[in-house]
Amino acid sequence: MTDFFKGIPALSYDPDSTDIAFRHYNPDEVIGGKRMEEHLRFAVAYWHSFAWPGGDPFGAETFERPWFGDTMDLARLKADVAFEMFDLLNVPFFCWHDADIRPEGDTFAESLHRFQEMIDYFGEKMEASKTRLLWGTANLFSHRRFMSGAATNPDPEVFAWSAATVKNCMDATHKLQGENYVLWGGREGYETLLNTDLRRERQQAGRFLQMAVEYKHKIGFKGAILVEPKPQEPSKHQYDFDVATVYGFLKEFGLEGEVQMNIEQGHAILAGHSFEHELALATALGIFGSIDMNRNDYQSGWDTDQFPNNVPEVALAYYEVLRAGGFTTGGTNFDAKLRRQSLDPVDLIAAHAGAMDVCARGFKAAAAMLEDGTLEKMRAARYGGWDSSGGKALLESDFETIAAQVEADGINPQPRSGRQEILENIVNRFV
Ligand code: XUL
Numbered sequence: 001m002t003d004f005f006k007g008i009p010a011l012s013y014d015p016d017s018t019d020i021a022f023r024h025y026n027p028d029e030v031i032g033g034k035r036m037e038e039h040l041r042f043a044v045a046y047w048h049s050f051a052w053p054g055g056d057p058f059g060a061e062t063f064e065r066p067w068f069g070d071t072m073d074l075a076r077l078k079a080d081v082a083f084e085m086f087d088l089l090n091v092p093f094f095c096w097h098d099a100d101i102r103p104e105g106d107t108f109a110e111s112l113h114r115f116q117e118m119i120d121y122f123g124e125k126m127e128a129s130k131t132r133l134l135w136g137t138a139n140l141f142s143h144r145r146f147m148s149g150a151a152t153n154p155d156p157e158v159f160a161w162s163a164a165t166v167k168n169c170m171d172a173t174h175k176l177q178g179e180n181y182v183l184w185g186g187r188e189g190y191e192t193l194l195n196t197d198l199r200r201e202r203q204q205a206g207r208f209l210q211m212a213v214e215y216k217h218k219i220g221f222k223g224a225i226l227v228e229p230k231p232q233e234p235s236k237h238q239y240d241f242d243v244a245t246v247y248g249f250l251k252e253f254g255l256e257g258e259v260q261m262n263i264e265q266g267h268a269i270l271a272g273h274s275f276e277h278e279l280a281l282a283t284a285l286g287i288f289g290s291i292d293m294n295r296n297d298y299q300s301g302w303d304t305d306q307f308p309n310n311v312p313e314v315a316l317a318y319y320e321v322l323r324a325g326g327f328t329t330g331g332t333n334f335d336a337k338l339r340r341q342s343l344d345p346v347d348l349i350a351a352h353a354g355a356m357d358v359c360a361r362g363f364k365a366a367a368a369m370l371e372d373g374t375l376e377k378m379r380a381a382r383y384g385g386w387d388s389s390g391g392k393a394l395l396e397s398d399f400e401t402i403a404a405q406v407e408a409d410g411i412n413p414q415p416r417s418g419r420q421e422i423l424e425n426i427v428n429r430f431v
């Protein structure tokens with residue numbers, strides 16, 4: 001045991017608590033035939049909670065964690081503290097990038113060796129813990145070698161380095177029985193078109209993703225491959241802009257059916273969408289996978305990665321998740337970091353506990369809305385004409401036949417209310 005969380009007891013469900021506890025998240029509560037823990041599938045993001053030093057563009061580290069530094073001993077200390085937090089929170093999953101968990105070496109081989117040693121250490125820790133791996137991923141954006149992209153880099157050696165890195169991260173995810181493997185292309189885009197061959201870069205990214213899928217099948221990894229869309233930041237423009245863009249990309253490279261989406265709330269907002277839009281679209285396209293549940297500050301227009309705290313927003317997101325049939329391999333990852341003034345260990349615990357509670361409240365509201373059925377009934381009624389024989393026949397018809405029919409039958413459509421305010425009032429009964 002480390003003493004980092006000294007004095008902080010393990011969290012439990014206590015609806016009357018005025019201290020740090022779960023007032024809404026009761027992992028064992030059964031909703032719709034499934035325990036809440038199995039519905040929500042919460043995950044802690046290793047990078048923000050344990051590797052992020054609290055810097056911003058105007059100032060450096062504020063956190064000064066006892067495990068900050070470049071040695072393997074400190075990497076193990078970091079893992080010890082992380083698993084202590086997983087246990088305190090009773091959280092079923094966590095996620096990592098390679099760079100979060102091992103100190104960078106002088107060579108590829110040295111970094112890899114350290115990474116593999118840490119993966120084995122995680123394996124031992126996981127034997128003594130309930131927490132499993134939701135997904136692994138490679139950090140192909142922090143080191144300066146990736147400044148012009150990873151798969152899309154003009155230098156083929158960076159493509160090679162990135163491919164080798166993803167291969168090893170997929171091996172590690174497989175070894176730890178991770179449920180998904182994520183690719184987020186933060187630097188797969190451009191800063192200026194003046195130096196960018198966009199056609200070539202997209203081809204490189206497509207081939208890279210094909211190789212990841214080929215390798216998944218080669219090693220028998222049963223988890224899902226997830227792409228995480230984001231329109232910009234750190235690049236001015238990123239190729240994985242949003243769900244619709246990625247779907248077109250998957251089609252172009254023959255990867256539909258192989259790759260699903262990890263949708264982040266803050267990224268959806270950056271793309272000019274709502275979170276629920278991205279979720280609904282992914283479901284409609286059959287590529288919904290998992291979520292990163294972290295919001296942005298609406299004033300800053302920046303990816304601030306804050307813990308969720310808006311129940312109505314979260315409720316609408318889980319409503320879409322439930323309409324999609326819930327998570328299969330996916331889950332709710334808190335890709336969220338503390339504010340840099342939140343220095344204390346208790347802040348880290350409170351942030352996750354609060355976020356889990358906000359999600360639980362939103363989820364319960366979403367489940368109740370679906371169970372109530374009014375929203376779905378009203379939606380179905382709105383499209384009722386399309387279920388009639390005339391409506392169905394229309395889509396099998398052609399312009400000439402339809403034109404003749406409009407005249408012959410005297411078709412004269414009468415506008416009907418979309419009922420938006422009434423629908424919003426219904427949502428408000430539940431949140
Ligand atoms: C960055 C982001 C990443 C991915 C994993 O905005 O969301 O942390 O989730 O690389």
Ligand code: CO
Binds near residue numbers: 228264292
């Ligand atoms: Co994310």
